[in-house]
Each structure stands twice: as C-alpha cells, then as structure tokens.
Amino acid sequence: MKHQDGCVYLVGAGPGDPDLLTVKALKLIQSADVIVYDRLVSAEILDLAPAGATRISVGKQPQHHPVPQDEINELIVKIARNGRKVVRLKGGDPFIFGRGSEEAIELTDHGVRFEVVPGITAAQGCAAALRTPLTHRGLAGGVRYLTGHCRQDRELDFDWQGLADPDTTLVVYMGRANIPEISEKLIAHGLCGNTPVLAVNNGTTPQARQILSTLKGMPEQVDTAGFEGPVLFIIGKVANLSAKLGGLNAETSEIASAILA
Ligand SMILES: C[S@@+](CC[C@H](N)C(=O)[O-])C[C@H]1O[C@@H](n2cnc3c(N)ncnc32)[C@H](O)[C@@H]1O
Numbered sequence: 001m002k003h004q005d006g007c008v009y010l011v012g013a014g015p016g017d018p019d020l021l022t023v024k025a026l027k028l029i030q031s032a033d034v035i036v037y038d039r040l041v042s043a044e045i046l047d048l049a050p051a052g053a054t055r056i057s058v059g060k061q062p063q064h065h066p067v068p069q070d071e072i073n074e075l076i077v078k079i080a081r082n083g084r085k086v087v088r089l090k091g092g093d094p095f096i097f098g099r100g101s102e103e104a105i106e107l108t109d110h111g112v113r114f115e116v117v118p119g120i121t122a123a124q125g126c127a128a129a130l131r132t133p134l135t136h137r138g139l140a141g142g143v144r145y146l147t148g149h150c151r152q153d154r155e156l157d158f159d160w161q162g163l164a165d166p167d168t169t170l171v172v173y174m175g176r177a178n179i180p181e182i183s184e185k186l187i188a189h190g191l192c193g194n195t196p197v198l199a200v201n202n203g204t205t206p207q208a209r210q211i212l213s214t215l216k217g218m219p220e221q222v223d224t225a226g227f228e229g230p231v232l233f234i235i236g237k238v239a240n241l242s243a244k245l246g247g248l249n250a251e252t253s254e255i256a257s258a259i260l261a
Helices: 023-030 069-081 100-109 122-129 179-188 218-225 237-244 250-260
Strands: 007-012 034-037 054-057 085-090 113-117 142-147 168-173 196-201 209-214 231-235
Touching (some): 007 100, 069 085, 100 113, 122 168, 122 231, 196 218, 196 237, 209 237, 231 237
Parallel strands (some): 007 085, 034 054, 142 168
C-alpha cells in the first residue's frame, strides 16, 4: 500500500527468539510494506511480515559488508520517499552497536519521518537466557557495554585501567576475534585472571551454546569451541551466578566447575 508520507521505523528485533519481540515491533512487522533487514534477524521473525511485503537483505558479516552503510542509508531514504512504510529491522536494539543512530541522522538530514522502536539487546537477552543478572548487590554495582571490534580492525583503544574494575560487569559485543587482547589488557591493568567470564553463542535461539570460564582461560576455550554465529562475553563476578541459578546446560556446568574450582 502506498502512504501519503513514507516513514521509516528503526525497529529492534531482539537477540533471536521471536517471542522476545516487543508488541510494537510485531505490529509494525505485520503491517510493513518493505522490510530492510540485517544478518542477525532470524527467518522466523521475517516470516511474520505480510506475504506481499518486500524483503531486502542488507546483512553484514564481520570483515564482509555486502551493502555498505551509505548505500543502506540511501536505500531507506529512497523507499520512504516513495511513500512506503519501511521497517528497518535490526538485531537486538537499533541504538546499541546497531548503527541505527547513523541511519537516524541520515533520515533527519533528508527530512524523512522516522520512529525508533527499541529491542532487547543481546546483553539483556543472553543474560536472561543464562540466568545471569548483570548487576547484583555485592557483586556488581554497574555494567558497561563495549565493542570488542574497532573500525578497520584498528587496535582497541579503551581506558583499560577504568575497565579493570572488579565491581563492574563488562559485556563485550563483537569481541570474538579480540578476546585474547581484551583478556590480556584487563589482566595487565589489574583485573584478576580468575574473574569468571561467560561466552554466549547464538543466545536465546535453539542453537545456543555457552562456555563459563575465567578471564585467563577464555581465549583458549573459545578457540577450541568452534562457535559459529554471534558471540557475546559477560565478564565479572556475576557470571558465576549462571551456574548457581541453573542457567547452564549440564555439559557446560561440569566443565565450568572443573575450571573454576
Ligand atoms: C553489530 S552488533 C549488534 C548488536 C545489537 N544491536 C544488539 O543490541 O544486540 C552484533 C553483536 O551482538 C552480539 N549478539 C547479537 N545477537 C547475539 C546472540 N543471539 N547471541 C550472542 N551474541 C549476540 C554479538 O556480540 C555480535 O557480534
């Protein structure tokens, strides 16, 4: 259907499980003319769109960007100007490492109406799925979300001293390739090598896998795990609560108790 004015909805699709979509996201997907979606949006979620909706994949993979960001920006502006209702669907939350803000700036600059619909970010979804509270009285008084990957593979440039705080949970997105460096720098700046770390692969989906290890042990463990798909790291004392609260499967639990003993 052609609308008088096009509008772009920057919608978070959550971490994978379709049941974690917000009601607002679901309604928008079900009434979209065009869905422009990223790689991490699952087929089950795309299936919720009307049969007649146009689906456009602009999926990115690490080191491989089939549709460059500026082309995505141009595309959504163009479709909205044609009077279409565009759902720009992104994994997790559009404003957490999702480049939704860059698209919002582009839409603003071109005078295109848009709305931002939050999604459950991977940190929230994975933490809940593994029964790991990101804050907990006496264990973590705060939480920080970090990217483990910098533009053009530049060296990670963080305030390592500030990050190496045993009372703050660190959640690292896109950190798989750089977990050895992250682990080494945090230890070098004073975080104990035995700090528990949870790695979550394809969290909230039927393919979910996880490892509970330590800061010094995690790089090797991840290397041997052969994970495929997105990986998130939760670093901090709260990670141990996943075992206590029954969030791990039996195999992970057994390996973890041997490592953390
Ligand atoms: C480009 S970022 C997008 C984050 C997204 N906007 C969000 O709010 O979750 C992609 C990274 O999110 C994390 N991620 C997304 N979905 C995940 C999942 N189901 N399980 C584990 N990590 C996930 C991974 O670290 C992945 O490399």
